[in-house]
Amino acid sequence: MLKADFHTHSVASPDGGITAEAYRQILDSGKLDYIAITDHNQVDFALQMHQELGEKLIVGEEIMTTQGELIGLFLTKPVEPGQTARATAEAIRAQGGIVYLPHPFETLRHGVQADVLDAMPELVDVVEVHNGRAMLQNRSSQALTWATLHKKPGAASSDAHGLLGVGHTYTVVGQPLSQDTIGSVLTQAQLIKARPPLLSLTYPKLNRLRNKLRRA
Numbered sequence: 001m002l003k004a005d006f007h008t009h010s011v012a013s014p015d016g017g018i019t020a021e022a023y024r025q026i027l028d029s030g031k032l033d034y035i036a037i038t039d040h041n042q043v044d045f046a047l048q049m050h051q052e053l054g055e056k057l058i059v060g061e062e063i064m065t066t067q068g069e070l071i072g073l074f075l076t077k078p079v080e081p082g083q084t085a086r087a088t089a090e091a092i093r094a095q096g097g098i099v100y101l102p103h104p105f106e107t108l109r110h111g112v113q114a115d116v117l118d119a120m121p122e123l124v125d126v127v128e129v130h131n132g133r134a135m136l137q138n139r140s141s142q143a144l145t146w147a148t149l150h151k152k153p154g155a156a157s158s159d160a161h162g163l164l165g166v167g168h169t170y171t172v173v174g175q176p177l178s179q180d181t182i183g184s185v186l187t188q189a190q191l192i193k194a195r196p197p198l199l200s201l202t203y204p205k206l207n208r209l210r211n212k213l214r215r216a
Contacts, residue, residue: 003192004034004177005170006058006073007102007128007157012037012045014211015204017162023049027056031167034177036060036157038071038102041081055178062102063088068112071100073126074179085116089123098179099125102159104146105139114146121150125183129154130193132169133161133201153186156193161207165200169193 009016010023016039026032037046038060046059060073067085072092079091089099101124103111117124127147130140147154158169172190175181 001172001174001190002033002176003031003170003172004036004155005032005158005160005166006036006060006100006126006155007038007062007071007131007159008035008166009062009159009161010037010039010045010049012042013039013161013207015040015161015207017203017207017210018160018166019163020045020049020052022163022166023057024053026163026166027053032170034058035166036071036073038062038073040064041078043075043078046075055176058177060100063092064110065112067116069102069110070112071102073098073100073182085112086120086123089120093123096179098182099123100155101127101143102157103128103131103134103139104143106134106137108137109133111139114142117146121152124150124152126186127152127154128157130156130169130191132156132158132165132193132196135201153183153189154191155186155189156191158196160196160200161203162200165196165203168196 036058050057064081065085065088129144155171160166173185
């Protein structure tokens with residue numbers, strides 16, 4: 001069985017803190033077998049790590065649309081932020097990527113809302129039905145219902161912004177992952193939904209403060 005996490009943030013994200021060495025350790029130790037770097041509105045760090053670590057490091061991007069955030073997986077180049085959700089999903093698909101829906105229906109973390117998703121279900125490939133950082137506002141049940149109604153595979157991911165948040169929430173699959181197989185493989189997936197340490201939930205604010213101090 002193979003463990004995959006489709007939503008993490010490296011030091012290249014303004015609020016991320018997972019280093020290159022940490023990603024190497026995660027994969028070398030077997031803590032995870034696949035991990036996606038989904039930095040905010042950029043792919044440079046992910047592309048660099050993919051070149052070093054190969055197919056186990058999935059190139060992703062968490063893209064801010066005008067209607068909430070979408071993630072593109074298995075990307076080869078960045079997708080520009082600031083477009084509509086539909087245009088963003090189409091741009092992901094145009095380069096052979098997978099449209100992954102992070103923390104849908106949330107408002108605190110820019111989830112895409114139901115009216116937008118109901119107008120473009122054909123463009124969504126995978127729904128994040130459990131987010132490891134969903135504490136104050138948890139829309140997992142609503143996400144699972146939407147995924148089931150629209151016959152979309154679900155995934156559990158950490159949304160980790162630091163190493164301490166990795167390895168608690170992830171998806172277990174029985175076959176190797178690629179952009180061609182992810183849809184079918186996830187239909188038989190097992191979702192691991194353990195809570196990360198509470199300290200890990202403070203990473204985004206701490207990382208933003210750290211980066212602000214560095215720039216000062």
